[in-house]
Amino acid sequence: MAISKKEIKRKLFHVFNGVITSTLIYFDILNWFILLLIVILGIILSFIAKNYHIQHLAFFLKHLDRDHDIRNFPGKGAITFMFGCFIAVLFFSKDIAIASILIMAFGDAVSSIVSKSFGRLKHPLNSFKKLEGTLLAILISFFIASFFVSYAEALFASIIGMIVESIYFHNKNFFVDDNILIPLFSGLTIFLLRLI
Incomplete structure (x- = not known):
C-alpha cells in the first residue's frame, strides 16, 4: 500500500504544527485560552469553507486536507489537532502537555x-495499519517526549498513545479522533504514573 504525496505533506504539516505549537506553549506564548480561540476560529473558517469558495482557504485545504473532509468538515485535521492541544494544556502541567502533543504529532x-510505505506485518488492532509503523512511532515518540518527561513516563505514554492511534474507530465523529485521544490518553498516562 503506497502513501500519496498529499498524505505525506499532511503528516509533515502535522509534525511541523506539533513542534511550533509545543514551542509556543513552552515559552508561554500559547495557553489554553488562546488555543480555544484558535479552535473556535478554525470551526468558523471550516463553516465558511464548506459554504463559500474563498480562494486562499480553498488552496490551503486542497493541498493539506483529505478530500472527504473538504466536503464534510473542511480543516477537520487541523481543528481536532488544536483541540487536542487545548485539552492537553487545559488538563495537564506544561511538561506533560508538551510531551503529549509531541507524541501525537x-x-x-x-x-x-511507515505503515503505508514500508509496513509488512499485520497490525492486531487495525487492518489498515502495519505493526512496523506503530513500533517505530513508539520509539520516536519516546525519544522526543523524553526531553520533557522521565524515560519511564515517555515510554508508557508513547505506548498508550500509539495503541490509541492504532485503534480504528468506526464512529469517526469530532470527539472520537486520534488528534484528541492521543494527547488525552498520553497525558493521562503520565499523570497517573506520577501518582504512583
Whole structure:
C-alpha cells in the first residue's frame, strides 16, 4: 500500500504544527485560552469553507486536507489537532502537555507513513495499519517526549498513545479522533504514573 504525496505533506504539516505549537506553549506564548480561540476560529473558517469558495482557504485545504473532509468538515485535521492541544494544556502541567502533543504529532505521522510505505506485518488492532509503523512511532515518540518527561513516563505514554492511534474507530465523529485521544490518553498516562 503506497502513501500519496498529499498524505505525506499532511503528516509533515502535522509534525511541523506539533513542534511550533509545543514551542509556543513552552515559552508561554500559547495557553489554553488562546488555543480555544484558535479552535473556535478554525470551526468558523471550516463553516465558511464548506459554504463559500474563498480562494486562499480553498488552496490551503486542497493541498493539506483529505478530500472527504473538504466536503464534510473542511480543516477537520487541523481543528481536532488544536483541540487536542487545548485539552492537553487545559488538563495537564506544561511538561506533560508538551510531551503529549509531541507524541501525537510525531507518533501519528511516523505510524502512518511507515505503515503505508514500508509496513509488512499485520497490525492486531487495525487492518489498515502495519505493526512496523506503530513500533517505530513508539520509539520516536519516546525519544522526543523524553526531553520533557522521565524515560519511564515517555515510554508508557508513547505506548498508550500509539495503541490509541492504532485503534480504528468506526464512529469517526469530532470527539472520537486520534488528534484528541492521543494527547488525552498520553497525558493521562503520565499523570497517573506520577501518582504512583
